[in-house]
Amino acid sequence: MEHRPETNALLLRWQTGETGARDRLIHRLYPELAQIAAARLRKERDSSLSTGDIINETVLRLVQMERVSLSDRAHFVALASRMMRHILVDHARSKGSAKRQHQKVELVTQIDGGQRLDLNRLESALIRLKALDEGLMELVEMRYFGGMTTGDIAGVTGMSEPTVKRRWQVARAWLTDALANPIDQ
Amino acid sequence: MSDDLERTVLALFEASLEVPEADRDAWIAQATQGRPDLAARLQAMRAADRLSALETGGAIGTLDEELPPERIGAYRIVERIGRGGMGSVYRGERDTGDFGHVVAIKIIKPGLLSEVLVERFQRERQTLAGLTHPNIAQLYDGGETEGGSPYIVMEHVDGLPLLDWVAEHRPSRAQRVRLYCDICAAVAFAHRALVIHRDLTPSNVLVTQGGVVKLIDFGIARPLDAAPAGDAPSIGSLSLTPGYAAPERLTSNAVTTAADVYSLGKLLEKLLPPGPGDRELVAIVARATASDPLARYATVDALADDVAAWNGGFPVSAVAGGKRYRFGKFLGRHRLGAAAVTAATLLLVGALALTLAAYTRAQTAQRAEAARFEELRSLARYMVFDLNGRLGRVVGNTAARVSLAGRAQRYLSALAAKAGADDALKLEAAQGFVALANAQGVPAQPNLGDLAQARANIASAVGMLRAIGGPVAATDLVQALTARAMIEAHGDSRTDAATATLAEAEKVLAGIAPADRSQGWHDARRKLRRAQLELATLQNRPDRLAQLASRLESDIAEWPSAMRASRLAELDRAYAAHYRGLRGYLVDALDEGVVHLLDAEARFARLEAAVPNDPVVLYARMYNAYIGYGTATGLAGRESETKRFIAIAHDANERLLKIEANDISLRSFGANVRQIESQNASTHGRHAEAIALQTQVLALFEAAAGPTRRAAALNRLVAAEVTMGNIARAAGDRALACESYRRGQAVMRELEGRRELLDQAKRFQPGLKANIEGCAGDMPLAKMAIFG
Structure with missing residues (x-):
């Protein structure tokens, strides 16, 4: 893909602290992600794709991986995870606003939790979590929306893997409680 | 906070x-x-923390499913009992006082099914609801939730998935074989009802506390065949379970019973893991799971027979071993004093090549081989009569049946060649030829569409039977001549030859003294009657139809009592009603015709209810509904019957095509139905629609005629061109009308030159001539009467 070299360059510039590069990366990444996610939601694509798969596929399309270090890749994925959150929440909103609209959605078999999450309410809870502990909120983005491994998250955040796991458990418990007992309603 | x-x-x-x-x-x-x-x-x-539902990467799953409704139909949703790729399964209870009634409700995720598949799913439910078998979880109801998700309500089975049950109960080999045979019996039952499971896996086979097998999710996964090309992935492809789905399902959209055979093979391997010495069991699994669907067992019954044979120490057809293997088994059985040689365990498709070779050898070795020779004769019988009949009722088996017919053909030819002066053997071979020809291509009944082979086999049979001569061969000769007449009349459009053939058959029948008239004689006569009726239809002789219909009915009184009590009696009464209705249609006594056709429909429907998907009944029902539609469509106050007839015709045609995709007459039947629809549209002033429909009809008959210009299709093409002329005339399109009439005349002349013009088409001659002259002279055109 011809825009790969430029994406790589942006990635490197972002890593050296150039914030403009990050914004331009987002410009590049977002439509790709949204397109793949939407295609999956319309069930045009492989039904077994998880969020993590989608992000990885997008990253692969945009970046020449062999020229990017593992930690750079993880940062990129973390960025993509945040976008995935926006895409999915937007999707949930549009779905909520047009209830009667026949939604073409896809199956996911890897989650078999008892309860179904309401993404709109999760979004409210995440906004509050950001105010309490921004790191926890980012962890949720990376893990829940991005499907990132604890190892990759450790690489991005500089925390140890056990810490990532423990913090993820905290975030999960807090969110689950917040979803069960929303304070704003 | x-x-x-x-x-x-x-x-x-x-x-x-x-x-x-x-x-x-x-x-x-x-x-x-x-x-x-x-x-x-x-x-x-x-x-x-203990409840948390947040899973790594799980975000996207949140959008997948709507919350279950609180209730569905008469049921209250109690709890979710399972979740899979297709959706979730809930336990439902009827809360209207009927506490004992617990059901499983499966809700398919919205959007998983394309519009086409949803529609198909709804129709399929009706078939499934009729699938009542002790080893199949009964389907009760279905519908669509408010959110648009299709759902089904089925019997709630309190049991464990097969492999879990096995792990818990550690059943013996005999118990496992019994379980497996029960599974096979359920699948075979469904195949006979034209339902394919499509996703047979250990988790779809439940075993109750009492050890009873229950298959769930029958036929719920639908194949793509109904969906237009380029549509979203089918449910079929979504429901593939790795390790159990047949390989062809990944590349082909057509799902056949062979796919279930494959999955059953995989299941067998899990349920009865073959040990190092189990050569036969390995062979059975290999045969069932062959990557080429044609190399698998042709039916589930054949697979189950082999498993039963293996369990009982009988030879297994899947072992393509040499003479030593078979002979060893043969001796072993006799040494053990096992029951007399049962044909069923031996007579399987794959054994044929083997036994043919053995047969040749049997000629040289003498006495000990005599018993085997008997086995071989029964093999022929089984191949041509039983197995073909069984396969005939199973959906998606055209390829298997064609291959079976080919093998049977070789066997019969060998048998005929070896028959020499042995009349009994010759008779048997001739009977085989007639039965095979009927399956291959005798018209006006379900067949494989191989007219040439059928014609050749009937010729062989007639030759052999005439050579035998006398009363012994009489009834078989009548059957052979009747089949020949049907080919001559319907297939070759030579009604004169057919008339002569049927006259000869009638003479042979009459030559048997009343005291010697067996059940076979009566059966031959009823087939002769039907051929006479078909011929009278083609010759456009309504009065003869009425006369023959009465005779068909009065013949029943002369049948032996056992035969009188059989299904055949009711079938012939239904036929009689049908032909009376047809007569009404032909002479334009439509009110009277509809009454008879409705009577026939009720009778055919009852016959079908007793034995679902009997191809012969389906065939008759389809034609009856077709004529019924044509008759009722012009009548005031018959609107609902008109609709019902067309629906029945379409449904029967569709089911028959599932059973027999090669039957040319089935394919052109669709054109016949459309032709009536186009006439109907024209009558109601929907001219553009009528012309569009009729254009399709012409194309279909042209295609059915093919490069060899088949006479049967060309005769229909004449009527179709005349119909197009009428439609164009009514639409005020004089140019198209004139062109159609001229083309009709050209086809008619082509047939006349080949002496294959049927009276049915010939009667258009004067009308066409007059209208074509009218076209040339700028005179008004006359509407031409169309019947048949």
């Missing part, structure tokens, strides 16, 4: 996770001393 409090809660909870589980309560109590608000929040966090 202030942010500060929450921050403390988060920090304390995180810290508590580093405290060993056993000490955590004490640690929290200590840490929150004097702060009941903090203690309460921490306990809430701990409870939430």
Whole structure:
């Protein structure tokens, strides 16, 4: 893909602290992600794709991986995870606003939790979590929306893997409680 | 709840996770001393921790499913009992006082099915609802939730998935074989009802506490065949379970019974893992799971027979071993004093090549081989009569049946060649030829569409039977001549030859003294009658139709009592009603015709209810509904019957095509139905629609005629061109009308030149001539009468 070299360059510039590069990366990444996610939601694509798969596929399309270090890749994925959150929440909103609209959605078999999450309410809870502990909120983005491994998250955040796991458990418990007992309603 | 409090809660909870589980309560109590608000929040966090539904990468799954409705139909949703790729399964209870009624409700995720598949799913449910078998979870109901998700309500089975049950109960080999045979019996039953499971896996086979097998999710996964090309992935492809789905399902859209045979093979391997010495069991699994669908067992019954044979120490057809294997088995059986040689275990498709070779050898070795020779004769019988009949009722088996017919053909030819002066053998071969020809291509009944082979086999049979001569061969000769007449009349459009052939058959029948008239004689006569009726239809002789219909009915009184009580009697009464209705249609006595056709429909429907998907009945029902549609469509007050007839015709045609995709007459039948629809549109002034429909009809008959210009299709093409002329005339399109009439005349002349013009088409001659002259002279055109 011809825009790969430029994406790589942006990635490197972002890593050296150039914030403009990050914004331009987002410009590049977002439509790709949204397109793949939407295609999956319309069930045009492989039904077994998880969020993590989608992000990885997008990253692969945009970046020449062999020229990017593992930690750079993880940062990129973390960025993509945040976008995935926006895409999915937007999707949930549009779905909520047009209830009667026949939604073409896809199956996911890897989650078999008892309860179904309401993404709109999760979004409210995440906004509050950001105010309490921004790191926890980012962890949720990376893990829940991005499907990132604890190892990759450790690489991005500089925390140890056990810490990532423990913090993820905290975030999960807090969110689950917040979803069960929303304070704003 | 202030942010500060929450921050403390988060920090304390995180810290508590580093405290060993056993000490955590004490640690929290200590840490929150004097702060009941903090203690309460921490306990809430701990409870939430145990419930958490957030999974890594799980975000996208949240959009997948709507919440289950509180109730569906008469059922209250109690709890979710399962979840899979297709959707979730819930336990439902009827809350209208009927407490004992617990059901399983499966809700398919919205959007998973394309519009086409949803429609198909709804129709399929009706078939499934009729699938009542002790080893199949009964389907009760279905519909669509408010959110648009299709759902089905089925019998709630309190049991374990097959492999879990096996792990728990450790059944013996005999018990496992019995379980397996029960599974096979259920699948075979469904195949006869034209339902393919498509996703047979250990988790779709439940075993109840009492050890009874129950198959679930029958036929719910639908194939793509109904969906237009380029549509979203089918449910079929979504429901593939790795390791159990047949390989062709990944590349082909057509799902056949062979796919279920494959999955059953995989299931067998799991249920009865073959040990190192189990050569036969390995062979059975290999045969069932062959990557080429044609190399698999042709039917589930054949697979089950082999498993039963293996279990009982009989030879297994899947072992393509040499003479030694078979002979060893043969001796072993006799040494053990086992029951007399049962044909069923031996007579399987794959054994044929083997036995043919053995047969040749049998000629040289004498006495000991005599018994085997008997086996071989029964093999022929089984191949041509039983197996073909069984396969005939199973959907998607055209390829298997064609291959079977080919093998049977070789066997019969060999048998005929070896028959020499042995009349009994010759008779048997001739009977085989007639039965095979009927399956291959005798018209006006279900067949494989191989007219040439059928014609040749009938010729052989007639030759052999005439050579035998006398009363012994009489009834078989009548059957052979009747089949020949049907080919001459319908297939070759030579009604004169057919008339002569049937006259000869009638003479042969009459030559048998009344005292010697067996059941076979009566059966031959009823087939002769039907051929006479078909011929009278083609010759456009309504009065003869009425006369023959009465005779068909009065013949029944002369049948032996056992035969009188059989299904055949009711079938012939239904036929009689049908031909009376047809007569009404032909002479334009439509009101009277409809009454008879409705009577026939009711009779055919009852016959079908007794034996679902009997191809012969389906065939008759389809034609009856077709004529019924044509007759009722012009009548006031018959609107609902008109609709019902067309629906029945379409449905029967569709089911027959599932059973027999090669039958040319079935394919052109669709054109016949459309032709009536186009006439109907024209009558109601929907001219553009009528012309469009009729254009399709012409194309279909042209295609059915093919490069060899088949006479049967060309005769229909004449009527179709005349119809197009009428439609164009009514639409005021004189140019198209004139062109159609001229083309009709050209086809008619082509047939006349080949002496294959049927009276049915010939009667258009004067009308066409007059209209074509009218076209040339700018004169008004006359509407031409169309019947048949």
